[in-house]
Amino acid sequence: MHDYYTQFxxxxxxxxxxxxxxxxxxxxxxxxxxxxxDVIAQSPATLLCCVSFAKLFEEKxxxxxxxxxxxxxxxxxxxxxxLFLVRQIHKPTSLTxxxxxxxxxxxxx
Numbered sequence: 672m673h674d675y676y677t678q679f680x681x682x683x684x685x686x687x688x689x690x691x692x693x694x695x696x697x698x699x700x701x702x703x704x705x706x707x708x709d710v711i712a713q714s715p716a717t718l719l720c721c722v723s724f725a726k727l728f729e730e731k732x733x734x735x736x737x738x739x740x741x742x743x744x745x746x747x748x749x750x751x752x753x754l755f756l757v758r759q760i761h762k763p764t765s766l767t768x769x770x771x772x773x774x775x776x777x778x779x780x
Contacts (some may be wrong), residue, residue, distance in 0.1 A: 672729045675701060676722055695721050705732055 679701065683694055698721055699710055709728040715721040 672722075672726050676725075691718060694718055698722070698725075703732070 679698055683689070683697075695715060695718055698718060699707055702710060702725055706725055706728045709731070710721060710724045713720075713724045715724055
């Protein structure tokens with residue numbers, strides 16, 4: 672936008688007898704179509720307002736930066752859950768009746 676504005680003003684300073692409305696129309700005509708529509712919708716009264724709106728809307732259409740991402744690679748945990756058998760007493764009074772139950776043990780991370 673800055674380059675376009677400087678080129679436009681150098682050319683506009685070379686011509687005489689052109690109204691400010693004509694300069695505004697010429698300036699808007701040289702903008703990118705998306706920015707043109709947004710600037711026209713604001714109905715700028717002066718060339719300075721036109722340039723200000725154009726800069727504002729140019730920032731709107733600039734590619735956005737990607738959000739911060741971890742530099743750590745995504746991978747599966749190296750540790751697998753370990754299976755082991757645990758005896759569990761069903762009746763606290765009887766020590767003779769046992770059953771085996773599967774339990775999962777996961778390492779702390």
